[in-house]
Amino acid sequence: xxxxxxxxxxxxxxxxxxxxxxxxxxxxxxxxxxxxxxxxxxxxxxxxxxxxxxxxxxxxxxxxxxxxxxxxxxxxxxxxxxxxxxxxxxxxxxxxxxxxxxxxxxxxxxxxxxxxxxxxxxxxxxxxxxxxxxxxxxxxxxxxxxxxxxxxxxxxxxxxxxxxxxxxxxxxxxxxxxxxxxxxxxxxxxxxxxxxxxxxxxxxxxxxxxxxxxxxxxxxxxxxxxxxxxxxxxxxxxxxxxxxxxxxxxxxxxxxxxxxxxxxxxxxxxxxxxxxxxxxxxxxxxxxxxxxxxxxxxxxxxxxxxxxxxxxxxxxxxxxxxxxxxxxxxxxxxxxxxxxxxxxxxxxxxxxxxxxxxxxxxxxxxxxxxxxxxxxxxxxxxxxxxxxxxxxxxxxxxxxxxxxxxxxxxxxxxxxxxxxxxxxxxxxxxxxxxxxxx
Amino acid sequence: xxxxxxxxxxxxxxxxxxxxxxxxxxxxxxxxxxxxxxxxxxxxxxxxxxxxxxxxxxxxxxxxxxxxxxxxxxxxxxxxxxxxxxxxxxxxxxxxxxxxxxxxxxxxxxxxxxxxxxxxxxxxxxxxxxxxxxxxxxxxxxxxxxxxxxxxxxxxxxxxxxxxxxxxxxxxxxxxxxxxxxxxxxxxxxxxxxxxxxxxxxxxxxxxxxxxxxxxxxxxxxxxxxxxxxxxxxxxxxxxxxxxxxxxxxxxxxxxxxxxxxxxxx
Numbered sequence: 001x002x003x004x005x006x007x008x009x010x011x012x013x014x015x016x017x018x019x020x021x022x023x024x025x026x027x028x029x030x031x032x033x034x035x036x037x038x039x040x041x042x043x044x045x046x047x048x049x050x051x052x053x054x055x056x057x058x059x060x061x062x063x064x065x066x067x068x069x070x071x072x073x074x075x076x077x078x079x080x081x082x083x084x085x086x087x088x089x090x091x092x093x094x095x096x097x098x099x100x101x102x103x104x105x106x107x108x109x110x111x112x113x114x115x116x117x118x119x120x121x122x123x124x125x126x127x128x129x130x131x132x133x134x135x136x137x138x139x140x141x142x143x144x145x146x147x148x149x150x151x152x153x154x155x156x157x158x159x160x161x162x163x164x165x166x167x168x169x170x171x172x173x174x175x176x177x178x179x180x181x182x183x184x185x186x187x188x189x190x191x192x193x194x195x196x197x198x199x200x201x202x203x204x205x206x207x208x209x210x211x212x213x214x215x216x217x218x219x220x221x222x223x224x225x226x227x228x229x230x231x232x233x234x235x236x237x238x239x240x241x242x243x244x245x246x247x248x249x250x251x252x253x254x255x256x257x258x259x260x261x262x263x264x265x266x267x268x269x270x271x272x273x274x275x276x277x278x279x280x281x282x283x284x285x286x287x288x289x290x291x292x293x294x295x296x297x298x299x300x301x302x303x304x305x306x307x308x309x310x311x312x313x314x315x316x317x318x319x320x321x322x323x324x325x326x327x328x329x330x331x332x333x334x335x336x337x338x339x340x341x342x343x344x345x346x347x348x349x350x351x352x353x354x355x356x357x358x359x360x361x362x363x364x365x366x367x368x369x370x371x372x373x374x375x376x377x378x379x380x381x382x383x384x385x386x387x388x389x390x391x392x393x394x395x396x397x398x399x400x401x402x403x404x405x406x407x408x409x410x411x412x413x414x415x416x417x418x419x420x421x422x423x424x425x426x427x428x429x430x431x432x433x434x435x436x437x438x
Numbered sequence: 439x440x441x442x443x444x445x446x447x448x449x450x451x452x453x454x455x456x457x458x459x460x461x462x463x464x465x466x467x468x469x470x471x472x473x474x475x476x477x478x479x480x481x482x483x484x485x486x487x488x489x490x491x492x493x494x495x496x497x498x499x500x501x502x503x504x505x506x507x508x509x510x511x512x513x514x515x516x517x518x519x520x521x522x523x524x525x526x527x528x529x530x531x532x533x534x535x536x537x538x539x540x541x542x543x544x545x546x547x548x549x550x551x552x553x554x555x556x557x558x559x560x561x562x563x564x565x566x567x568x569x570x571x572x573x574x575x576x577x578x579x580x581x582x583x584x585x586x587x588x589x590x591x592x593x594x595x596x597x598x599x600x601x602x603x604x605x606x607x608x609x610x611x612x613x614x615x616x617x618x619x620x621x622x623x624x625x626x627x628x629x630x631x632x633x634x635x636x637x638x639x640x641x642x643x644x645x646x647x648x649x650x651x652x653x654x655x656x657x658x659x660x661x662x663x664x665x666x667x668x669x670x671x672x673x674x675x676x677x678x679x680x681x682x683x684x685x686x687x688x689x690x691x692x693x694x695x696x697x698x699x700x701x702x703x704x
Contacts, residue, residue: 087452087480112481131580132622210655212637217658219685226684231658265637268621275641275686317481318455324579326553326572327515327534338453340480 001026009407010041011095011390014292014400015140015161015168017041022410031391031411038162045391047372048411054373054385055414066383071418071426074367074384078343079430081365082111085341087317091330092347092369094118094294097395097407100420101296101303104345107428110435112317114339116330117300118293118347119312124325125261126290127301127311129270136277138253138287139401140167145174146285149249151187153273154211154259155291158195164291169255170199176250185245189214190259202242207233209264215272218243219279252286261290292400294347295390299398334360342366342380345420346389350375369420386420387413395421439504439525440497442472444490446509450479453533454489457516461503461524461543464496472496500524500543507532518545521562534571537564539578540588553597559607561587572597572616575609585609585626601628604645610671620645623698629670642683642698650675650703659683660700668701677701 008020022045023033031049034042057074058066069077082088090113093101108115119127129135143150150169157164165171173180188200189211197203206214210232217231221243227236246252254277260269273288280286292298301311308314310323313330326332330349333339334357342364350358351374361379368380377383387393392413398404413419418426442464455478464472473487486492490509497503501523511517511532518526518537524544528536531549541560550568556575570592576599577584584603595613602618604626614632621637623645633651640657648670660682668677681697688695 085480086482128579132582212640213655213658216640216683216685220659223684225659226661228656228658264617268618268637268640271622272641279685318478319481324554326579336453340452 002032005408005410007408008410009390009397009405010037010044011295011388011397011407012038012041012044013161013295014298015164016295016397016399016405017163017167018405020045024411029412040162044388045410048388048391053371053414054383055417057382057384060381071384071423074382075423075426075430077382078367078384078427079434081341081367082107082113082343082427083431083434085111085113085339085365087333087339088113088341088343089330089333089339090115090343090345091120091349092117092345093300094297095346096389096420097296097393097397098299098303098404099395100345100389100424101300102307103421103424103428105303105307107424107431108314108316110428110431112319113343114317114328114330114333115304115308115314116328116333117304117312118297119301120325120330121262121352122258122293122297123261123290124312124329125267126256126270128267128325129274132267132271133274133278135274136281136287137289137401139403140169140289140399142251142287143253143289144168144172144177146176146251147253147287148177148184149187149246149252149286150184151189151246151252151254152196152200153189153254153256154261154263154269155255155257156190156194156196156259157255157291158199160257160293161291165196165199169253185249187242187245202238202245204234204238204242211260211263211269212265212272214239215269215276218246219272219276222247222276222279222283246280246286247283249284252280252284254286254288255291256288257291258293289401296346296397298400298402299396299404302398302402302404331357340364343369344376344380345369345424348372348374348376350377350379369423384423385417386423387417389420392417393419393421439502440495441504441506442469442492442494442496443506443508444472444486444492445507446489446511446514447491448489449510450489450513452480452513454479454514455516456486456514457519458486459505459507459514459517459526460519460521461496461500461505461526462520462522464505465500465503465524466496466498468495469493497524521545531568536566537562540564550594556585556588556590558583559585559588559590561607563588564590566590566592566594569594569613570596570611573599573602575601575604575607577603582622584623595632601626601645604628614651620647620698639682639698639700641686643686643688644696644698646699646701648677648701648703653702656680657683659685665704666701676704678704 010017021035188197189204214232277288308321313328315322315328366380367382368377369384390407458475473492504525507528515534522542526545528547536551536555537545538557542562553571586605590609598616601620604623624643627646629648636655660680680700
């Protein structure tokens with residue numbers, strides 16, 4: 001016999017879908033089927049059942065092979081590494097729950113570490129812009145029920161957030177959007193003809209790296225000022241049309257992704273996009289929202305911000321929190337050789353960082369805490385496998401609109417495996433002893 | 439004026455935060471006292487004397503103190519931070535935050551500086567004989583009140599984000615500048631004697647940008663007004679005058695909107 005667990009939260013992307021149904025064996029040890037999730041979410045659940053899963057910590061030996069060690073030994077190794085370092089870097093945090101993040105920050109404070117999450121290579125620039133000029137935002141529920149002008153700028157939800165359009169932004173029939181897709185105008189700004197762009201009413205095929213100019217041009221159009229004939233590859237006439245479409249809506253929303261946060265101008269793109277949103281509010285109601293990637297990167301920002309005052313790239317090395325991306329951000333710390341130990345949890349920098357930074361990780365004393373075998377575990381000295389958050393342990397996560405959602409445990413982890421939080425508590429207690437703190 | 443010379447003898451393994459290397463901090467101290475000032479390497483606090491050879495006593499006040507920094511200080515941050523008077527000479531290149539928040543005195547770097555030089559500067563003079571990194575003369579992260587006074591001269595090139603949120607003061611770059619010049623600025627003047635790339639004066643409220651060379655891409659929010667004759671640093675030439683950013687908010691004076699100005703040499 002099997003049983004079905006309903007209202008399961010998907011621990012994959014920032015959309016944090018909460019309507020999944022998961023079929024598990026009667027003893028709660030095996031997960032057999034997943035319903036309602038997108039293909040990526042389904043894989044995330046089913047992957048926890050992989051037969052070749054690593055279930056005990058492994059320490060790299062001189063000859064490059066792995067030696068299985070106990071969780072206690074792994075915690076000792078991690079605590080020693082962090083306590084000895086002059087400037088350790090504790091990176092990741094986006095694929096774990098807020099409870100584990102909080103324990104991690106306690107450790108960071110004791111050892112004087114730099115704490116950074118995946119926003120450093122993702123929406124960190126958004127956070128810079130938000131600090132610079134603020135953000136008029138809303139929840140995904142408001143968008144479902146009210147939004148009739150949807151802009152996707154430099155993002156491709158059809159592939160990266162597969163259920164975003166069907167649950168919140170384009171297709172659902174909401175309270176004031178009873179006709180669903182028909183009641184909405186969809187504008188996509190992307191240099192490529194993506195699968196999202198193919199669905200759009202208007203696709204602005206912007207020249208690469210010229211988003212800042214295009215955003216500025218829309219603001220100029222709103223002010224009825226002179227425009228050059230072509231801006232960023234888009235004719236002025238088209239820009240004025242788009243400005244009119246935005247103005248004529250009852251409730252508009254700009255969603256944006258890596259296409260603007262990590263291309264030329266970075267934080268300035270978002271700065272200008274927020275300024276445009278503010279500008280549009282002189283005509284109608286408009287909001288703006290980042291398409292956050294990892295399911296709990298938003299939560300990491302929230303927890304860091306309420307504990308240290310800054311949402312990412314926090315440097316605690318001198319005993320107080322400092323923040324200045326460019327100086328305290330992970331890529332710069334690694335590329336410049338500013339840190340002497342690397343601790344990774346709930347992220348895979350090995351697969352996403354510039355190769356010079358990955359080489360630097362390989363040179364440093366390093367610990368990788370991850371349920372999977374990843375390129376990061378491949379270059380780390382110690383790999384600590386843990387239970388899958390959102391599958392084998394619950395906990396709190398924040399959706400891309402800053403709404404906290406409690407995740408559910410659906411199956412047991414393999415016998416004897418620890419969760420992120422349990423392992424971090426072991427490390428924290430050992431660091432406390434080493435540092436002589438009460 | 440008394441001169442204190444500090445010479446790098448033991449390179450830090452990581453990077454050194456030397457925010458005590460400024461005439462204000464050295465003033466009234468003897469060489470051994472200066473060697474006892476704190477420096478920070480990661481989470482470890484130690485003394486200046488551990489890394490530097492200190493020679494000479496400081497003057498009674500900051501204004502009477504001249505500091506010469508010798509040796510390789512490419513991994514030293516915060517040199518000249520918050521200096522208000524006196525002189526600081528760095529013989530080579532240095533790292534982040536050179537002359538950050540300085541309010542007076544003169545700082546001369548004979549090599550290059552990395553990012554965030556003269557962050558939040560209020561006064562004084564910073565001269566960089568080599569190149570400057572990104573965020574030269576910008577506001578500190580998250581602050582909307584940037585450089586409000588002082589003068590910066592870069593003899594080489596500058597990186598991106600020169601003069602972000604600038605309120606006053608002057609920056610002269612003899613070479614080229616990367617993207618984003620005077621973003622969000624509400625005053626001050628930036629002169630680029632070489633070429634500029636793009637995104638000059640984005641979200642500019644007020645202030646002046648002068649470019650002698652080429653501009654790869656103009657911001658759409660800048661419109662041509664007329665050609666004018668200007669004298670800049672002793673050079674008389676004809677410039678095309680643009681105003682903007684027309685997409686941004688602007689103050690009014692006598693019922694007229696006040697725009698930022700961009701002059702490009704013809």
